[in-house]
Amino acid sequence: MTTKVEPQRPRPASYRPIVVLAVLSMLVCGLLFPLVVTGIAQGAFPYQANGSQATLNGRSVGSYLIDNNFTLPAFFHGRNESNPATASASGVDPDVPLSYALSQVPRIHNATGLPEATLIAIVTSHVQWTIWIGGDPYVNVLRLNLALIGDYPAAYSGYG
């Protein structure tokens, strides 16, 4: 441990550490650190670092992490498009609870003619693994809809 105790009143010279340290900490913590992280991220995990984007026919159609705002009856809808009472905290929740996805099956069946059993099977096969760590079962709406487009190009001819 150190032994000297400096006098208690600040001397003019003691403002130098304040100013220098303030600037230095801003450069290191505020610029250097995020730039280094960006470098590593772009080099090692470019897909995640740039927003986990989904592609359809070679072009980006959005992010799996952000609600894709489906409104057509042929698609599963996110929570944020229906009514405010079910709105998520973020407003861009890309997922819906399993029950909410299943409740949309009749509408999609009506719109596309795909059998309800098939739709239910697709929904259940997309349930995220969150239940294994105590969460509620949910499905990602964009993944679900992209699966529909990929599996049933006829029903979704305009998109596939």
Added chain:
Amino acid sequence: MIDALQAFVVVAVLGAALGSGWALAPYVARVLAGSPTFLDRLLGPLEKRTYRLIGTDPSSGMGWKQYFFAALLLNVAQMAIAFLVLVGQGALPLNPQGFPGMNWELAFNTVVSFASNTNLQHYAGESTLSYFSQMGAIQFLQFTSAATGVCVMAAMVRGFKRGSANMGNFYVDFVRVVSRILLPLCLVAAVVMVALGVPQTLGGYITVKTVEGATQRLLVGPVASLVSIMQIGTNGGGYFGANSAYPFQNPTPITDILQIYLMLLLPTTLVFAFGELVGKKRETLPILIASYGLLAIDLMIAFIPSMAAVGPGIEARFGAFFSTFWTVVTTAVTTGSVNSSLAGNNPLAILSAFMGMVIQATPGGEGVGIMYMIMYIVITVFVVGLMTGRTPEYLGAKINARDVKLVMVAFLIHPVIILVPTVLAYATKAVNAIPGFSSLPTSVGFTQILYEFTSSAANNGSDFLGAAANTPFFNVATAVVIFVGRFAPIMVLLALSGSMIGRRRSESQTLRTDSGSFSLVLTGSIVLLAVLTFLPFLMLGPILTYFQGLVNFLG
């Protein structure tokens, strides 16, 4: 209620935090004690050059006043830099969205809030701040406020340690904490988060055509680096307005668990480091038992109500379980990040959140949690220690009238800065300026106002009101509460600790503060002191809401 699997997850996360805290503590203690560490070869020369540049003699120690004012002034200087960055962001680089400079009142509110480790946000980052501001103002202050908390704690512990000659050198502590604790931890955490889906780019917002052909903007940016320090530093101010409810900030339940873990990591580490720093490892025991015991009680209370399916204000991927878990932890360590809207939480979860914020030591914010715990220990030792027939001692130092006075002052600050502005908010009719407030049930409305000031005073930063509180009254009142709530207790507690230096320490058999029985008494005394102080008000807020049969605070 939670099921066995969920209970296991809770225990596992807390266990992981405890395990890592225990493992990290010796290293952190070495950093704070100025002992050699494995990073010396890399950082040693840089550090020496830094001290020369700063102009401080690293071997010279400070008294408590000098230490406190060095910390305060550095914080003010950093606030000034961040303030300039925010108001001048229009003219600064890394602003692909071309956001204009922030208006000065909001910028002032923001820098006070971030420099105090509070992170109450009256703005939504994704629509207000340039990349440069997110990095050079927000992340910057998140690092420095967390480091300041650890430093003042280290100084306080030095005062209590036998044989200390001074409180240490603030500049040295600050440099070492940033370079050897925060930066390495955050680097690892940020990269892991990127791997798990959190964006980290300076490439500007991405515009895409959605599947249905609509135009959508993906609000990417340097998110992971900010989130790492925001959680590790118990700051809580998010990149996005929706904080960790926003999927880019917290994409999956795995990142959710990771972030809960990161929030607990350093506060828990400091609990273990306390024993090392004070020179008696076993003295960690009462702090550990009281902080984690109370956290466990808070969690149990929060999980009492049945958990509905994903309701409003709750993200589908988190559900009620992860949202409640997060809400309790984020207040227990006064981080203040959220992964749901508070209004979507059940009343008892909010009650637990209040308990975390009024106690401030379960295990509390970075560093300051330990300081508050020492405050509780001193007052508890004083009252129950007398019952052993000796003048009470903590770590061998007799507790005198001045110590008790300082502790009582530190303790009094909290109820004053929470209750007075809460009453004023009603008395001045400032609450009526909040849209839709008058239509809320009394208990719900009162909970929101009380929460606003409790969160500010505890330097937590989560709130119900959000941008709705962007009114002159709330901006001024919360800024004052935040500032006083941060620096006044630090000053008083450093004064307490400073007076311990050079005090006669006895070696004799006295009340064993490192015993299990004292730890339990400490826990009870914290409940008695902190919780009872606020019980009447919690009764009018979340408790009343609960008994009125409401499941959340959405009105």
Added chain:
Amino acid sequence: MASRVPRLDSVLGRVRLPRRPSALTAKTLSDSVARLSPVALVANPVMFVVELTFFVVAAMAVDPYAFVPAASPAERVFYVQVAAILLVTVWFSTLSDSLAEQQAKNTASSLRRLETEVPVKKVVTEGWERKVVPATSKSLLKGDLVMLDKGDVVPTDGDVLEGIAMVDESLVTGESAPVRKSPGDSLIGGSTVVSDTMTARITANPGESYLDQMVRLVESSKRPKTPNEAAITMVLFGLTGIFTIIILSMLGLSVELGLNTDLSVLIALYVCLLPTTIGALLPAIGLSGITRLYERKVVAKSGRAIETAGDTDVILLDKTGTITVGNRHVVEIIPMGGHTERDVGEAAFLSSWFDDTPEGRSVISVAYERGYVPRELNSLSLSEVYDFSANTRTSGVKIHFGSSFVLPKGSMQRVRRKFFVEDASDRGMHLSGEESEIVKGAPDSFLKVGFSVPEEFPGLVEKISSAGDTPMAVARDHQVIGLIRLRDVLKDGTKEKIDAVKAMGIRPVMITGDQPLTAKSIASEVGIDEFIPQAKPEDKFNIVKKEQAQTRVVSMIGDGTNDAPALAAADVGLAMNSGTEAAKEAANMVDLESNPAKIIDVVLLGKQLLMTRGAVTAFSISNDVAKYFAILPVMFAATLPALHSLNILGLGVHTAVLSALIFNAVIIPLLIPLAMRGVAFRPSDTMTLFLRNVLIYGVGGVIVPFVGIKLIDVLLGAL
């Protein structure tokens, strides 16, 4: 495992007090009412605030309309009830003050003797002449001389200057046997001379004697707060501040949120939450601590010293008087080197003739009993006396034979008649005209000066010492002829007291002039592990300093001038009243009974005082849990019925507040006996005491009011 230590009361023994009048008198009652004046209450923040609230509620009872909307006119009877209970609460507090102070004064004045003036014979020196002039005790100043004859009362504290007399100190010390006072001894004001005449020098100005100091200390208004009292007062200030903020905020919210809470109910909650129990009893607890010392005839110069006594880590005990009664007696006479027991016995007799110590007297009496009265006795008056000296640690005589002898007075003649008939020549004793030097003393001191010793000497010395007895060598003409085995008598009850202090983690250290083996044996008999043998007076000071350097708190007793530096250095110094003025000046407590073992009592009483304060404080604060649960649910009963679920006690809506308030008031007189007697405890280690007291006063403090309030509520409901 050591045997279980008995409870404190039985360790300390019962106190016999000379006629102490009851403290609860009309005077006490009127005093307690006089103390209700707000001016007198300012010193007690908690009670002052309670009295302020009384005035508010009283005003509400008189004119409820002045308080709309915070008061409802219909509740006038309720306001009267609340106001009455508040006033009674404050009165209970002042009553406890008055009681404690009256008790302390009674005890003090039962120790103090005549308060009235006594006529004295003052000695005045005029020129070369001394004159005795009549005066009164109050006119005496420090340094004045007074003549004391048989039957006179010692007017105030003083020292004997000339003459030897017997003095009855029983009024002051309770010791019934008259005490012999010779020049240098101190006299306590109030004692009575029962034989002979002496001159004394007054050592205290009027109002300065220990007893005057004692009375001053028990007047609560003049008594400075001790460090712990000051710290507790800080807690009380802090809690009062917190609850004030809480109640003011609730008042504000009640108005703003339209909760229509009655102001008097808020005030009731406020007063219930305030730490009124400890606030009311704190002064009484401190005073009673002093009283308990007085009851044991110990006068403390400050309250702080009593507190410090409780913090003692190391207690220095003088063996003589503490562990053993002062008188060692002869149990065996052991001849050596061909001498007979008679040779040794007679030599010991001679060497002890001028020795006034208990050992010397015991030698004479044992030798006399066994018939070893030497014929040289008649030569003693011509002998040269070697007084005991701390350096040589021997004493004795050098006898010149052959001259005409003068019979010593009185007993000498009887001795001669009985024994001086034999012919001495057959025992080959010294003839007239010769000299003989007879010395007795510590065995090792003879080795040092080179006396010749028999072969068996060292072995015997060690044997006697290891048995805990003290060997005393007897030498005649530079030749050791035998040993005398002296035995200490252990004091009754000392072992229990030593067990008690050890159980509380205090290290007893025995100080003795004995040689190491003897010291060790006696120390181990009473369970003391540390002892300082062959201690010289200055050793005490060194031990105090050494222990203090290790940050330990040291308590000790002392009586001689030599002890003064140590007494002054020690954290707690207890001087014997029989000791020198310098020692008493340096000490912070004086034991009027001059019983060295008192130091242990003082330490245990100090602990009890601290414990009592902590216990009542913890109890008082813990009480708040129940009071919250009693009042809060019914407080909002009308406007927020949902909170009724929290009425876990099932209290009546109309009686809950009164029940809590009554409990809050009644607990004060119920705890007065505890405050005055001190908490009962069994001396044991810190953690055991901690757990026990936390359970009783902390956890008990949470539970008791739940039960008490419920009971009162049931009673009120039945009315």
